[in-house]
Amino acid sequence: MTHHPTPDTAEAPAPPAQSSANGTRPKSALLAAPGPARTSLDAERPAAGLNGGQRVVDLDVAARPADLHAAERAAAALLTALGIDLDREERQATPGRMARAYAELLAAQPFRLTTFPNDEGYDELVLARAIPFRTLCEHHMLLFSGVAHVGYLPGERILGLSKLARLVETQERLTMQVAKCLDANLRPRGVGVVLEAEHTCMTQRGIRSLGATTVTSALLGTLRTDPRSRAEFFALARVPTAPAPG
Numbered sequence: 001m002t003h004h005p006t007p008d009t010a011e012a013p014a015p016p017a018q019s020s021a022n023g024t025r026p027k028s029a030l031l032a033a034p035g036p037a038r039t040s041l042d043a044e045r046p047a048a049g050l051n052g053g054q055r056v057v058d059l060d061v062a063a064r065p066a067d068l069h070a071a072e073r074a075a076a077a078l079l080t081a082l083g084i085d086l087d088r089e090e091r092q093a094t095p096g097r098m099a100r101a102y103a104e105l106l107a108a109q110p111f112r113l114t115t116f117p118n119d120e121g122y123d124e125l126v127l128a129r130a131i132p133f134r135t136l137c138e139h140h141m142l143l144f145s146g147v148a149h150v151g152y153l154p155g156e157r158i159l160g161l162s163k164l165a166r167l168v169e170t171q172e173r174l175t176m177q178v179a180k181c182l183d184a185n186l187r188p189r190g191v192g193v194v195l196e197a198e199h200t201c202m203t204q205r206g207i208r209s210l211g212a213t214t215v216t217s218a219l220l221g222t223l224r225t226d227p228r229s230r231a232e233f234f235a236l237a238r239v240p241t242a243p244a245p246g
Contacts, residue, residue: 053117055157057185066106071099105136111166115157115185123189125229127151127236128164135174137201146197146213148174149237152182153189153222153229179218190222192233215239 075095079086086092127149134145148168167178179193194217203210217239222229 053119055115057113057115066103068096068099068103071103072096075099102141113159113163113167113181113185115159118154118156118158122154122158125151125153125232125236126158126161127233128161129237131165131168133168133174133195133197137199140201140205142199142201142204144197144199144201144214146195148178148196149194149239150178150182150192151223151233151237152186152191155186155188157186157188159186175216175218179220183220188221190224190226190229191218191220192223192230192237193218194234194237194239196239 072095075098076086079091079095079098084091086094128151129147129149131148131150132145133148134143136142137144150164150168167181168174175193175195179191182188182191194215196213196215198211198213202208202212202214219230219233223233224230
């Protein structure tokens with residue numbers, strides 16, 4: 001059959017609402033221009049009108065606009081190739097809904113990482129645990145969700161706990177990217193990131209291992225090299241079995 005795209009009135013949905021700080025909006029850079037997010041110290045700049053050594057780093061990626069018409073045609077072709085009858089009334093608008101849904105799921109969210117000098121010399125572990133997140137796996141374009149535990153041993157700079165949560169939802173290859181971003185912008189003595197997630201590409205297809213959880217970790221600096229610091233991080237993160245460092 002020939003699928004006819006829905007009218008232009010359905011082409012451009014309202015932009016997705018700004019993500020909440022709990023990391024519940026999926027994020028992927030698959031619609032963004034190639035290249036990593038700008039996380040190096042070279043991207044730092046003083047925040048305008050603010051004192052006290054505050055620095056702001058823009059972690060936005062250059063957006064490549066979605067072609068919803070092309071996406072809708074491709075969705076129709078995919079469904080038809082899979083044997084789905086789009087002539088049925090309740091399915092005629094399905095390709096357009098699919099295109100708009102994936103455009104929303106893949107929309108990169110802007111984020112500015114604000115850091116402050118560690119003037120008080122705080123040197124104990126800072127940890128935000130059980131940060132919820134949802135995102136798409138790049139292998140099957142299926143959702144996976146779970147919680148992230150992110151901690152660091154302060155060095156030169158610190159940041160607010162809410163920024164740790166926002167950082168989780170801003171990185172597409174979550175575990176190591178979060179760790180490297182914190183390491184580059186805070187210059188901490190150590191960084192630890194643990195993700196516990198259920199991948200629907202494993203629980204809803206293939207082996208269909210319902211309830212299976214994948215745990216990944218990334219440890220840098222003292223949290224990687226010092227056994228006591230590493231054990232403290234895993235204990236505070238309440239990770240039942242310490243995963244092998246990534």
